[in-house]
Amino acid sequence: MASITKLLGAEADLELVASASTVGGAQLVRVHNAHATNSTVVTITDAAGGDVRSVTVVAGEVITLIKGSTDKISGLGGTSKRVAVAFTN
Numbered sequence: 001m002a003s004i005t006k007l008l009g010a011e012a013d014l015e016l017v018a019s020a021s022t023v024g025g026a027q028l029v030r031v032h033n034a035h036a037t038n039s040t041v042v043t044i045t046d047a048a049g050g051d052v053r054s055v056t057v058v059a060g061e062v063i064t065l066i067k068g069s070t071d072k073i074s075g076l077g078g079t080s081k082r083v084a085v086a087f088t089n
Contacts, residue, residue: 005030006086014080020045020072026084030064033057035079042075 015021023029033040043054047070057063
């Protein structure tokens with residue numbers, strides 16, 4: 001069964017840790033590492049900056065992450081993009 005991705009906003013640069021974003025309170029966030037050769041680390045923290053979770057996203061990879069509506073997402077900067085999404089089957 002095919003899944004359909006619904007965009008809930010405009011794609012934007014993935015912010016650095018100092019300006020991490022809730023992505024408008026999104027609970028599903030699509031992340032794309034558009035760099036041709038370098039991996040990047042994507043980090044999710046709770047609203048207070050604790051409970052750190054992270055994942056490496058290899059060059060060219062697209063992943064979808066689940067997070068709490070007040071959790072913040074950030075990356076190492078550069079060429080990564082993020083957008084709030086929803087799924088349906």
